[in-house]
Amino acid sequence: MVAENTAKNLSITLRVWRQDGPQAVGKFVDYQSKDLSPNMSFLEMLDVVNDDLTLKGEPPIAFAHDCREGICGTCSCTINGQPHGPGKGVATCQVYMRTFRDGDVITVEPFRAAAFPIVKDLITDRSAFDKIQQAGGFITARAGSAPEANALPVPKPDADLAMDAATCIGCGACVAACKNASAMLFVGAKVSHLGILPQGQAERDKRVVAMVDTMDALGFGNCTNQYECSAACPKLISHDFISRMNRDYLAATVRAAFKAVSLGGSGGS
Amino acid sequence: MAVTGLILIGFVIGHLVGNLQVFQHPDHLNGYAQFLHQLGPLLWVARIGLLVAVVIHIWAATVLTLENNRARGTPYGFKHTIQATLASRMMRVTGYVVLGFLLYHIAHFTMGAAQSSTFKENLPAYTMQHEYRVAGFPVVAAGAKVLDVHSMVILGFQSPVVALFYIIAVGLLSFHLLHGFDSLFQTLGLRSTRWAGGLRKVALWLCLAYFAGNLAIPGAVLLGKLSPRAVGISAAPAQR
């Protein structure tokens, strides 16, 4: 039987990483928080702690959050060493205080990766993901130029697989969880989503090479196939997509070496 | 990593299969060793190839590790692992031990720098009793005088310390391969969930078999099941 709402309130010690800015030296600071409802979400607990800090004249803890329903990918705490905390397939905002026990010490850190520099406290700058997307995470289709939607059938298994990859919320937990701060799951998911679909074939080779090269240039680590990424992913995206990307990358590199190139210009008179 | 890893996995397995001839008549291992020597320049090509593979493997591992450490930046204050296997997390440690082992192994059996008293060149020559064939082709004739590798191996492992070191080292090497074998399929884009379970089993059995095979040689020597060739060479070296 599941826990009842009548469960006892709890008190915890919060060990939070506080850092004023990207260049500042950070450190862990302990806060006591008492009488918390087990039905509170983890972020609501932080709200309460912050209101207390504000009233006490201490700076509140900066933390990233928005939709609070696990889809926007903004929230990004590492709770007790695990990105998005305990629980499988959830984002930080979907962690509830009933997960913890009365008297627990909870360590809260930002997602740690050199490519995600700390902005303040628990907030990191994840714009590197946008840069990877800019390099090739798209199918070029200007508004107005699209053919009739049903003109190109997509086999259902392909559409389903592409959707599996496309559920990525861009939170960066894969990078945070990876022992090497690698972004392979994020990039693999995007490359696969677009590369599986027939619409994505024209730019497939260019896309995978550009995205992988950009990822490398941004200072993410390398994949050592330990699959911490897919275990931490709030959408449980499979690391199969990494394998798939590796294959695509190899194939694209080999194809590029043998591909005939047009000598013509862009035409027009 | 994957490509050099694949080459090295191929080598260590081939090497083991060759070595298992120690359980056969001494003609086999000694003939095999003589055959390899007769390859001459080809042997050197293979040796250099392997050396290059090892160097690239280590170089890549070093570069990647440095990159990976840099990619993390500030380490976590609270360290936690969700699902990464012990083998995968110990790759560096097992790699170091394997490297140490490799150096000793070459010093021991190839160069004679370690345990030189039982080095093949310091042992009496062995006279082939039968012809040694590879793929049906006779490569070493009966009666040929060849180095006594068979005895060298057995004498070498009669030291329990050495044998134990070998056993531990190949154990760690097998552990290294457990992640390496599985991993290379992922890196080369040949792994998917559909057969990931199968692949894991193949990797596990391969590594177990590899370990068992490697355990068998020093194990059998320690248990006295293997002794140097009948003609009474003991651990005390014969003087030339």
Next chain:
Amino acid sequence: MATLDSKVPSGPLADKWRKHKVDIKLVNPANKRKYEVIVVGAGLAGSSAASSLADMGYKVKSFVFHDSPRRAHSIAAQGGINAAKNYQNDGDSVHRLFYDTIKGGDYRSREANVHRLAEVSVNIIDQCVAQGVPFAREYGGLLANRSFGGAQVSRTFYARGQTGQQLLLGAYSALMRTVGAGTVELHTQSEMLDLVIVDGQAKGIIVRNLISGAIERYSADAVVLATGGYGNVFNLSTYARGSNVTASWRAYKRGACFANPCYTQIHPTCIPVSGDYQSKLTLMSESLRNDGRIWVPKNASDSGKDPNSLSEGDRDYFLERMYPSFGNLCPRDIASRAAKRVCDEGRGVGPTGLGVYLDFSEAIRRLGENVVRERYGNLFDIYHEITAESAYQKPMRIFPAVHYTMGGLWVDYNLMSNIPGLFVLGEANFSDHGANRLGASALMQGLADGYFVIPYTIGDYLAGQKSGSRPSVDGAEFKAAEQNIVTMTKRFLENRGKATVSHFHKRLGKLMWEYCGMARTKSGLAAALQKIAALREEFWATVLVPGSAETLNQSLEQAGRVIDFIELGELMCRDALTREESCGGHFREEHQYPDGECKRDDEKFGHVAAWEFQGVGQTPLRNAEPLNYESVKMSVRNYK
């Protein structure tokens, strides 16, 4: 008084858009790059607009307060997107989608806009598929549809329960492509705090860089706002925590009319509030009502008891009792109001008394637990995650929550506000949903505006602007607007207050929910106007905003948003008080049929109320744009 010219083209309804596209002015391709357009917001409407305008050749600057455009709250839409493709061969057409939307909006939307929306809906699906949106497919590889929100045809396209996410990622990928190509300049973590008006035209914005705290000025030839809805005025809603009205509100304070602010949509099936700490309400799909039965105890004294211990005779299946033919499937607004009524009677359930049961025990008996699990398993999981209760063993508790706002800045047919050069797209404008929005229509509107309307209509305005006439950010208007923000920021930070910003947001939310929520009364609204004005005074007297302006300061960001919500709350109550009728999401208890249905007054209120700012604390001007229905006849919505 502002002049509200809807600029609806003449001619038959079905030809208006086609004709308009031929008639409006164009900007020469070689000249487009000489025009700069600012797009604020990057949800469906903002991303699609920014990338489309950039692809056409305009220079675009995109501003978002999020750390990435992909975070916009369009991402959370679950159900789907409507389009009149008629792939199911079930009699759908542009006209039927148009008609359903007009009727669903309770005859308070602009006919010509809605017809255009229905027309371009088919292009949206083409566009999204071309971008790689992985819509659900049939085994033959063609697109799948489902019926949604009680529509009589299957016209909803979907991508599992994450349609909004997939559509947004499609629009985001187009935006990223144009950013990569250098045709869009992206400013993330940049919150628009003021609109700059030069010679009566919108020519720039003032932005706070949320990381450095710097106040920055940007000028352009036109400004496009796509900044979403204002449901967070209720504090608790299904909106993201960051969703705010600030961009729209500051534009309103610069003279843009705010239309129909009182039209808010309340969704009946959300997980109830569990405590005072609550920050967010989570939506549970409406589909649950297909198999679940809604009830509360007959006697208030039974409210605290274990629901499984109450016999059938002790239960009141109030929707089935009040609406025998539609029962549990009656429309959103009706179901929501009924739930409120039984809770007001003290018969609500759960720790707060604000909840009703949604019971699956009969469905489990009838269909078996496996079938129920197959249909609703993921929703039961979400419910369990949040409440730690199993809906297989105990009835779910649900309660209505604010979900969408139909009102917004007034725009004409070209989506331009009454301030020339200021365009408003998506949920931020008022035009397409009238007094109530149908399911799966919000995504359609956002993308229609961004991909297929603004690219045409902005040219009509820009063609009349001399290229290169864009004002310098050193002009007096920019300096004054910046000073305005600097002063406001200073006022927040220097206030030696004793109450947190969230404290005021919670109190505002309670007031709004109480007096301007599901059911409104004249006396309640009048009282709310006083209370909110007092809250505004108290806010300025006692708010405590910690930290400095020269760094990331979430309390400061929140303070600006909450004071705007407080001011908006006053306007909403005023609008609701003035609109002496009930329609769609606006229900005045004085104006109802005996069965509790909305009683409209088409004669007196068949118009758009567009409010014009006169100063904080001053009564705003109420402008009216008459709604002329040429094609459809206004009639009473009947769902009995």
